[in-house]
Amino acid sequence: MSRQLTQRLIFTLIILAAVSTVTPIVLIVGYIAWKGLPAISWEFLSGLPREGMRAGGIWPAIVGTIYLTLGTGLIAVPLGVAAAIYLAEYAKDNWLTRAIRIAIINLAGIPSVVYGLFGLGLFVLFLRFGTSILAGCLTLSIMTLPVIISTAEEALRAVPQSFRVVSISLGGTKWQTIWRIVLPQALPGILTGVILGLERAAGETAPILFTAAAFFLPRLPDSPFDATMALPYHLFVISTQVPSMPIQIQYGTALVLLVFVLSMMLIATIIRSRARARRQW
Amino acid sequence: MSVNASQNKSGRNWPELVVEALIRATGYSAILFVGLIFVFLLREGLPAFAEVQPAVLFSARWYPIEGRFGLWPLVGGSLIVTLGAALLAAPFGLASAIFIAEIAPRWAREILKPLVEVLGGLPSVVLGFLGMVTLAPVVRLALNIPTGLTAFTGSVLLAGMAIPTLVSVAEDALDAVPKSYRDAALALGATKWQTIWRVTLPAARSGVLTAVMLGVGRAIGETMTVMMVTGNAARIPATLGSLFLPVRTMTATIAAEMGEVANGSAHYHVLFTIGIVLFLISFLVNLTASAVVFRQRKRAERLLS
Numbered sequence: 291m292s293r294q295l296t297q298r299l300i301f302t303l304i305i306l307a308a309v310s311t312v313t314p315i316v317l318i319v320g321y322i323a324w325k326g327l328p329a330i331s332w333e334f335l336s337g338l339p340r341e342g343m344r345a346g347g348i349w350p351a352i353v354g355t356i357y358l359t360l361g362t363g364l365i366a367v368p369l370g371v372a373a374a375i376y377l378a379e380y381a382k383d384n385w386l387t388r389a390i391r392i393a394i395i396n397l398a399g400i401p402s403v404v405y406g407l408f409g410l411g412l413f414v415l416f417l418r419f420g421t422s423i424l425a426g427c428l429t430l431s432i433m434t435l436p437v438i439i440s441t442a443e444e445a446l447r448a449v450p451q452s453f454r455v456v457s458i459s460l461g462g463t464k465w466q467t468i469w470r471i472v473l474p475q476a477l478p479g480i481l482t483g484v485i486l487g488l489e490r491a492a493g494e495t496a497p498i499l500f501t502a503a504a505f506f507l508p509r510l511p512d513s514p515f516d517a518t519m520a521l522p523y524h525l526f527v528i529s530t531q532v533p534s535m536p537i538q539i540q541y542g543t544a545l546v547l548l549v550f551v552l553s554m555m556l557i558a559t560i561i562r563s564r565a566r567a568r569r570q571w
Numbered sequence: 572m573s574v575n576a577s578q579n580k581s582g583r584n585w586p587e588l589v590v591e592a593l594i595r596a597t598g599y600s601a602i603l604f605v606g607l608i609f610v611f612l613l614r615e616g617l618p619a620f621a622e623v624q625p626a627v628l629f630s631a632r633w634y635p636i637e638g639r640f641g642l643w644p645l646v647g648g649s650l651i652v653t654l655g656a657a658l659l660a661a662p663f664g665l666a667s668a669i670f671i672a673e674i675a676p677r678w679a680r681e682i683l684k685p686l687v688e689v690l691g692g693l694p695s696v697v698l699g700f701l702g703m704v705t706l707a708p709v710v711r712l713a714l715n716i717p718t719g720l721t722a723f724t725g726s727v728l729l730a731g732m733a734i735p736t737l738v739s740v741a742e743d744a745l746d747a748v749p750k751s752y753r754d755a756a757l758a759l760g761a762t763k764w765q766t767i768w769r770v771t772l773p774a775a776r777s778g779v780l781t782a783v784m785l786g787v788g789r790a791i792g793e794t795m796t797v798m799m800v801t802g803n804a805a806r807i808p809a810t811l812g813s814l815f816l817p818v819r820t821m822t823a824t825i826a827a828e829m830g831e832v833a834n835g836s837a838h839y840h841v842l843f844t845i846g847i848v849l850f851l852i853s854f855l856v857n858l859t860a861s862a863v864v865f866r867q868r869k870r871a872e873r874l875l876s
Contacts, residue, residue: 297764301674307666308675311734312686318693318701369597376598380591386599392861393601399785399857400608400850401792402695403822407829407846411611415834432604439601465587486692493694496794496822500829522696522795529700530799537704544697555692559685 319552322544329542338508343528344535348543353510354423354518355550358502359492361427361514362434366491367484369431370438374480377439378446379468398436402496405433409501424514426502433497434487441483445476450571478565485558493551495522505531521547612850616843623837628844633805633819635828635838644805645845648722648818649791651808652801655726656733656790661783663730664737668782671738672745673767691735699799702728707800714815720802722818728800729790737786744778745771781860788856791822792849798823821845 337347381387409429419425449472457467473480495503504517505527511518525543528535619628623640630641671683706727707719748771756766772779802817805824825842832839 293762293765297762300764304666304670304674307663308670308683311663311667312683312690314731315686315690315693318698319689321705322697322701369600372594372597373600376594380595381598390598390601392858393605395861396605396854396857397601399788399792399853401794401822401853403794403825404608404612404792404846404849404853407615407825407843408608408611410829411615411843412607416611432608435601435604463584463587465590489692493692493696495694495696496826499826522694525700526696526795526799529703540700540704544700547694548697551692551694552689555689 319548322541322548325538326541326543326545326548329538330545334539334542335546339506340508343506343524343532344539348519348521348524348546350507350510351519351521351524351543352546352550354520355492355522355547357423357511357518358426358430358498358520359488361423362430362491363484363488365427366431366434366438366487370435370484370487371442371480373435373439374442374446375468375473378443379464379472394436394439397432398440400433402433402494403499405429405497406499406501408432409497414501420515421500421502421504421517422515423502423511423518426498426518426520427514429497429501430491430494433494434491437487437490438483441486442476442480445479445483446472448479449475453571478561482558482562482565485554485561489551489554489558492554493522493547495520495526498523521550609850612843612847616840616847619837619840619844622840628841631807633824635832635841638837640837640841642821642841642845642848644807645819645821645824646848647807648801648805649820649822651813651818652722652725652729652797652820653787653791655723655814656729657783657787659726659730660733660737660786660790664734664782664786665741665779667734668738668741668745668779669767669772672742673771674763687735687738690731691739695732695793695795696799698728698731699796702796702800716815718802718817720800720817721815722801722808723814725797725801725818725820726814728796729793732793732796733786733790736789737782740782740785741775741779744775744782747778748774777863777866781863784856785860788853788860791856792853794822794826798826803827821849825849 334347335352336349338349340346377387377390381390406429409425413419413425413428414421419428453471453475454467457471458464462470498520502518502520503523504519507517507519521543525540525547528543529540619640623638627638627640628642630639631643632639632641633644667683667687671680671687675683702724703720707724709719710721710724711717711719752770752774753766756770757763761769797820801820801823803819803823804817805819806813806816808814808816808818825845828838829842832842
């Protein structure tokens with residue numbers, strides 16, 4: 291067999307494999323949209339669940355997911371961005387920095403259900419926060435931290451060194467340089483990472499299973515110490531725990547969750563590409 | 572107070588030093604969190620070894636109601652589902668990475684990369700739900716078996732969850748191979764495929780291996796998808812045929828049973844012990860992966876200097 295023929299054969303196989311990897315992604319999103327759209331109505335989005343969740347709406351789950359996502363952002367963003375500033379602007383290349391990097395890589399790899407166990411042990415039981423939005427947000431924050439730190443660090447490092455040199459030479463202190471020059475330049479990149487990190491947190495179920503999620507709560511939570519419904523957990527409950535659940539409500543819930551996370555991804559992508567187009571360096 | 576009075580010798584004022592101290596502290600926080608996670612898993616998990624005979628933990632039966640806490644069926648379940656996922660994810664993921672990094676024209680790359688990112692962003696519970704209502708019936712009919720909720724069904728979906736990690740890490744590794752390597756091979760008369768197979772892939776070897784490892788590491792820790800589609804029957808998968816039987820993984824056991832146990836019971840402590848096992852597995856996988864990454868960076872520095 292000639293070399294050209296071998297190449298054509300193998301490239302065909304590779305393309306087939308790549309296509310059969312990405313086609314299901316389109317099918318998944320399309321199928322859920324197609325099956326879920328009929329369930330979507332104003333009542334479904336804004337109503338309380340009725341008849342043991344077999345009818346009515348999913349408003350408490352939507353609100354719960356928004357609370358959990360925002361709360362996670364409130365904790366994880368300052369912490370993650372500050373840690374990224376440390377790594378990009380202050381840390382020296384020594385064993386301590388290496389240990390921090392290894393810790394971040396490990397945080398990123400810990401299974402989500404283990405975060406759930408940790409949150410149960412530390413926040414729910416030891417610190418006595420109970421099954422609550424607060425405990426859930428803290429658990430999700432630590433899980434989101436590695437994503438935010440590594441993307442923010444990358445964004446900070448991408449700011450050219452000359453920006454810092456000029457600022458320092460004009461008499462700016464190190465912190466003024468970071469706060470007034472480097473951070474604003476890196477902001478779009480940081481924002482992209484933050485949204486992608488929070489997007490993951492919004493879709494997670496396992497970390498909130500034992501820390502924040504309520505099986506059924508026909509009202510809105512009114513304090514951070516309340517348990518809450520959440521879209522991912524609700525989808526899990528209605529598709530496995532409730533007998534004779536109308537399939538339409540299941541698809542509808544899946545669609546709302548999917549739209550929630552995909553629109554976050556879309557916003558992140560738009561910020562990234564607009565920043566790239568406008569970048570002056 | 573004049574400006575000068577508030578500044579110390581290095582010309583920096585106090586508020587700034589406070590900010591820098593805070594930033595330094597947050598920098599160390601990642602280490603603190605890994606430590607905290609490990610400490611709390613140990614705190615809740617170690618009592619299990621006092622309450623349950625080691626012989627019971629290493630027995631072949633998981634039936635908590637009767638105090639049977641044999642971990643082997645769960646470890647076996649996790650292994651077989653992960654193995655199946657790795658066998659599927661490695662070829663498809665690597666082919667996709669090679670296609671995106673080496674073969675695809677620009678426009679195809681611009682479509683494929685975001686799509687793979689979308690797959691990475693799909694909540695696992697959505698994949699699990701869809702697997703339950705669509706993939707499981709197909710598996711059941713196609714293989715003519717009593718239930719479609721099998722280890723195999725889990726493997727297919729887990730492969731999907733491993734692929735985004737695998738593709739992006741492998742693609743980065745391929746991208747990092749200097750263009751001059753490829754130019755040299757092509758100039759010597761190699762075809763594009765010969766260049767990829769004999770030059771680019773071997774040069775990116777450690778990165779590609781890391782990609783597979785991180786993808787598999789992601790798969791073994793996956794919880795919701797696996798819990799929803801693998802049937803959750805705790806038995807030891809003895810043969811390859813068990814791939815088409817229901818299994819129960821370590822992650823699914825924790826997620827399914829933690830809500831029902833009494834805090835402080837033996838069952839509760841054993842579930843944390845499973846958490847310790849999972850933590851150690853992910854720690855090993857990621858430590859190895861980061862060692863590879865650091866070695867690569869060192870080598871790159873040597874080559875550049």
